């Protein structure tokens with residue numbers, strides 16, 4: 177369907193879609209980003225913990241300094257027993273990682289990260305199309321035709337679906353594959369995220385509090401004036417599809433967790449009273465790990481294909497690393513075939529991407545799946561675990577965070593074709609690009 181150079185159609189201008197756009201620019205591969213909203217610069221959004229291996233990905237693109245400027249400082253992690261607000265364990269995991277890997281954790285708002293990606297993208301004015309909701313996709317042996325809700329057709333060589341948990345690309349891919357209804361993401365937890373003005377409350381700043389053991393998990397991080405919070409509680413029954421909550425439902429939910437302590441001396445209701453309620457969002461947090469990641473000339477990346485709750489702060493990190501692997505394989509193929517890969521060659525690259533990232537993401541996904549179920553319990557056992565066992569076997573605190581460093585952070589992926597040396601700590605990176 178396309179003549180001339182290889183062209184990638186990226187569906188979705190979330191963090192993962194915009195990262196892919198940067199990766200394509202660096203690969204000299206033509207691309208277009210289709211975003212359903214009227215702007216890519218969506219001002220709302222959650223706090224994202226950007227892990228050191230992800231900060232390294234940003235550094236490779238020249239975005240490290242921008243990220244440091246918007247990051248929210250953080251030093252301690254304190255776990256809190258939700259019934260009485262007592263601290264059950266403290267670690268300095270956030271501070272340990274920089275000497276080990278050369279990069280710190282950089283918690284930042286999703287809107288800030290999006291702005292960094294957007295403003296630094298050379299083709300932002302020409303290659304991002306907004307108000308471009310994808311509704312259909314056709315393929316043939318030469319390329320793809322993507323239909324937008326406004327009737328416009330966009331042609332390219334492949335589609336990379338980075339359109340999030342309710343991915344239309346995923347549904348269309350399953351339709352093309354002719355394999356019955358697509359696998360679904362399932363919600364077992366729901367919660368609120370937002371911020372509150374805590375200038376009159378004595379909450380320790382630059383500390384990440386995680387309140388658990390009282391039937392919900394409440395995580396919050398205090399800045400000098402604001403507290404960023406997110407709650408998660410089991411749903412009465414699992415749910416598939418998109419659910420929109422009313423303000424009244426959000427108030428009822430907030431009341432149901434109001435007596436849970438978020439930190440010593442402060443309950444969630446104290447925070448909620450001070451919350452910016454018009455900006456708070458209540459949502460189901462879906463989980464899912466799809467078995468099909470690609471078909472024909474379509475491939476999925478990010479939340480569209482592997483989605484956890486926010487409890488371990490790794491969803492976006494996993495998405496960007498999947499994108500780095502996909503982009504590296506695609507760059508190699510496009511270069512080796514002088515911009516004209518066949519459908520079989522594309523399929524081979526997409527299969528290799530799926531195989532590699534399935535292996536890497538699955539243990540992280542399973543860890544998040546278990547964790548959210550553990551921390552939202554309300555049982556004597558969970559209290560005993562947090563009070564007496566976890567302080568001695570805290571994987572984040574043990575040997576200065578060596579376990580996550582060895583098993584997760586040092587394995588960070590990287591764009592293989594973008595020359596980069598980057599920072600180095602005491603634990604070497606296992607994957608390096610050309611230098």
Ligand SMILES: Cc1cc2nc3c(=O)[nH]c(=O)nc-3n(C[C@H](O)[C@H](O)[C@H](O)COP(=O)(O)OP(=O)(O)OC[C@H]3O[C@@H](n4cnc5c(N)ncnc54)[C@H](O)[C@@H]3O)c2cc1C
Pocket residue numbers: 187188189190191192193210211212213222223224225226286308309310311338339340341342343344345369406461477478479480485486488489490491492493494495
């Ligand atoms: C409360 C909360 C806290 C979190 N905390 C962390 C954290 O600390 N660390 C972390 O790593 N992750 C965290 N996450 C997860 C992280 O937000 C997601 O993993 C990440 O946003 C996924 O990025 P994405 O680009 O794949 O999808 P999205 O961010 O969902 O972006 C998808 C984009 O596609 C667009 N789109 C959708 N459908 C179409 C269509 N048909 N046509 C065109 N465009 C379309 C959407 O408008 C959107 O712009 C958190 C999530 C939540 C909810």
